[in-house]
Amino acid sequence: MKLVRYGNPGFERRGVIDANGSLRDVHDITNDDPGVFLDQDSVETLRRLDLSILPKVDEGIRLGSCVAVPTNFIAVGLNYADHAAESGMPIPVEPILFSKAPNCIVGPNDDVVIPRGSLKTDWEIELAFVIGKRAFNVAENEAMSHVAGFCICNDVSERSWQIEGTGQWLKGKSAPTFGPLGPWLVTPDEVKNVDNLQMELRVDGKVMQTGSTATMIFKVPYLLSYISKFMELLPGDVVTTGTPPGVGMGKKPPIYLEAGQLMDLSIENLGVQRQAVKAQG
Numbered sequence: 001m002k003l004v005r006y007g008n009p010g011f012e013r014r015g016v017i018d019a020n021g022s023l024r025d026v027h028d029i030t031n032d033d034p035g036v037f038l039d040q041d042s043v044e045t046l047r048r049l050d051l052s053i054l055p056k057v058d059e060g061i062r063l064g065s066c067v068a069v070p071t072n073f074i075a076v077g078l079n080y081a082d083h084a085a086e087s088g089m090p091i092p093v094e095p096i097l098f099s100k101a102p103n104c105i106v107g108p109n110d111d112v113v114i115p116r117g118s119l120k121t122d123w124e125i126e127l128a129f130v131i132g133k134r135a136f137n138v139a140e141n142e143a144m145s146h147v148a149g150f151c152i153c154n155d156v157s158e159r160s161w162q163i164e165g166t167g168q169w170l171k172g173k174s175a176p177t178f179g180p181l182g183p184w185l186v187t188p189d190e191v192k193n194v195d196n197l198q199m200e201l202r203v204d205g206k207v208m209q210t211g212s213t214a215t216m217i218f219k220v221p222y223l224l225s226y227i228s229k230f231m232e233l234l235p236g237d238v239v240t241t242g243t244p245p246g247v248g249m250g251k252k253p254p255i256y257l258e259a260g261q262l263m264d265l266s267i268e269n270l271g272v273q274r275q276a277v278k279a280q281g
Contacts, residue, residue: 001047002184002271003038003149005064006057009107012064015057016046017184023057034068034236038132038148043187064107066151066185067130072237073100073179074227075126075155077169079242080215086250095218095226100155101174105238108182108273112156114259115175116280120159121257124243125201125209125265127194128153129220130185135233143221146233149185150194152267153240154201154275156180159249159256181238183271190269195219197268199244204261211244 002017013027014037026046031037077096078084084091106112114121132148155173162172188194194213201209218226223241227233248255257263259279266272 001043001187001190003066003187004182004184005066005068006061007064008062009064012068016051018051023061024051024054025057026054032068035133035234038130038235040132040145043148062107063109063183065105065180066108066182067105067236067238069102069105070236070238071102071234072231073102073105074098074237074239075100075173076218076223076240076242079217080211080244081217082211082215082245083243083247083250084217086245086247091217095223097227098169098173100170100179100240104174104176104179106177106180108152108180108271109275110180111177111278112154112180112257112263112275113175113177114257114277114279115158118158118161118175119256120249120254122157122159122248123201123203123208123257123263124155124157124247125199125267126153126155126240126243127197127199127213127267127270128181128238128240129224131233131235131237131239133235135224135228136231138225138228140221140225143224144188146224147188147220148235149187150191150270151181151185152183152265152270152273153238154180154263154265154273155240155243180273180275183273186270192269197270199267200265201246202264203257205264208248209244209246211246215244216241
């Protein structure tokens, strides 16, 4: 299934995409608690419904982030062998973890705002997964039973704040609008091969990133198991798994986002995003 949140910011309703690609409202027959809404039994209940009898939502309505603001928004650094190479860094021997501020999350087509004082705002297309049930000390062979679904994440990054000075990644990853998610949360049964999904990001129509999840160093089950050794992951939590080559920082010379540009992102089976880049007012 493709799970959706739509409507005005802060007032989103829950929906699903039917077999014909139409958005259907399920807000009044589902539970706002992600531990219930994202539970496999709840998803199965939705799957058995005749979606055609549910209210159809007007085309063109704003899509919000496919999950509400999570407790944790965890990211994985240098998780693609080819991206590590373009960054001039060795392949990690274990996952590099950092956090993004959960309130940086926005809808898939909302504006990305360059913060005041930023000189090096960059793009990163990523596969993200969302937790469906509590995960702590989960074995790798049981990890996928804790995954509610997958979505696109644009891990927008301010490189000077991330790398220069004290070099703390949290600082460069957490500004408002630095976490577009969606358009949908796609349940694992509809993602044919999560280890071989094609990915692309364009800026003003020019291809900047192309890649495949096939070059991920640490795959989703390993990442979930590894992270759950150190912290409890809760339903609705987001883990974004790293980016392929082609980020602006890696260009020669480097290229960074400017107000007025457009970013288009796509991952096979997960849909598309489009963000206009604006300067902070």
